[in-house]
Amino acid sequence: MVNNDSPAILNFVTSLLNFPDTAVIEILHSSDGREITLVVKSTHETLPCRICNKPTHGHGLGRTLRFRHLSLLGKETYIEITPRRGICTDCDDHPTTTERMGWYERSSKMTKPYEQHLLFELVNSTVADVSRKEGTDYHAVEALCDLYEGYMNACKEVFDNKVPVVADRFHVRKLYRKSLVTLRKSELTRLKKQLTTDEYAELKPAIALLKKHKDYFTEEEKSIVEKLFSLSPKLKSAYQFSRELSGIFDSHITPTEAKEKITHWISAVTRSSLKCFNHFIQTLIKYQTQITNYFIHCNNSGFVEGFNNKVKVLKRRCYGLASATRLFQRLIVDTVGVIRFAPGVAAF
Ligand SMILES: [Zn+2]
Secondary structure, three states: OOEEHHHHHHHHHHHOOOOOOOOEEEEEEOOOOOEEEEEEOOOOOOOOOOOOOOOOOEEEEEEEEEEEEEEEEEEEEEEEEEEEEEEEEOOOOOEEEEOOOOOOOOOOOOHHHHHHHHHHHHOOOOOOHHHHHOOOOOOOOOEEEEHHHHHHHHHHHEEEOOOEEEEEEHHHHHHHHHHHHHHHHHHHHHHHOOOOHHHHHHHHHHHHHOOOOOOOOOHHHHHHHHHHHHOOOOHHHHHHHHHHHHHHHHHHHHHHHHHHHHHHHHHHHHHHHOOOOOHHHHHHHHOOHHHHHHHHOOOHHHHHHHHHHHHHHHHHHHHOOOHHHHHHHHHHHHHHHHHHHHOOOOOO
C-alpha cells in the first residue's frame, strides 16, 4: 500500500467525500493500483450514551469497519472507520456505546450512497449483471435464513460451503423468547392459584410489561416487574439469562469470541435449576456455526422479514389480486410511492 497523507490532500478528499462530521485521516492505494481505501474518523467531540444521551467517557475503540463506496477515478473505493467506544457512568450497569455515523448501516458492507448507486444500477438489470459490472465478490454474498432444517440444508447444498450460512439472529431470539413465554405462562398459573384475586390483580402492570417482549427495562419498568420477580425467582433468572444472550448478539465480537460466550451462557443455564431453555439449548448447539456466523458481518434478514410482512398486509387489504401486474403496481405504490410520486411529502 502506498499512502498519501499530506494535510492539504486529506482536507481536499474530506471535502470531496462530504460526509457530515467525518474527516479523512489516511489515503491508502493498493500496490496493484486497483483499490483506494480512505481511512476516516469521526470529528464529533463527544459520544452520547445510547441510553441516557449524556456524554460518555472514552472506552477504547471498536472493530474496524470497512465499507465499499462510490468509485474514485475508476478504482474500487473503500472507506474504513474504527468507531470510538464510550462508557456511561450515569446509567446503572455502566453501558458502553459504540459510535455510529449516519452514512452507513452497521449491518451493511456498503456506504449508503453506494447502496443507492447499486439500486439505481439494478433498474432494468439483474443482480448477476450488476455484481459483475461492479466487481462485487459473489462469495461475499451471505445466505441469511431462519432455523428451519430443510432451508438450512438447501442453503448448504446450493452454496457448497463456499458461502457461510448465517442463521438470522431474530429467528434465534424468537426461539429463546418462546421458552420465556412458556415459563411465564406456567409461573402465572401457579401464582394465580396461590395468591388472592386482589394480590394477583396487582401484578397486572408487570405482566403487561413482560408481554411486550422487551430485551431491556428502564429503571421505572424494573421497579414494576420487580414485584412479580420477587414472587417468581425462576422467572427473574430466566429473564436475566435472556437479556445476557441478547447482550451477546448486540456486541461487536468475532465468531470465535461469540462461540466462547455462548458456550459460557449454556453452561451457566445448565448449572442453574432452569429447565425452560433445554430445548432451545439443543438448537443452539446443533446450529452453533450458523448462529455464530452472524458475527462475521452482523447481517440480519430484517429487511426481508419486514418486506414479507408488507406484501402480506397488501394482499389482505386487496382481498386477493387477479393479475401480477396489479400486484407489482401496488407494491411500488406502497413501498416507494411517496418518494417517487410525491417527493417532499413526509411518509407516514
Ligand atoms: Zn447513560
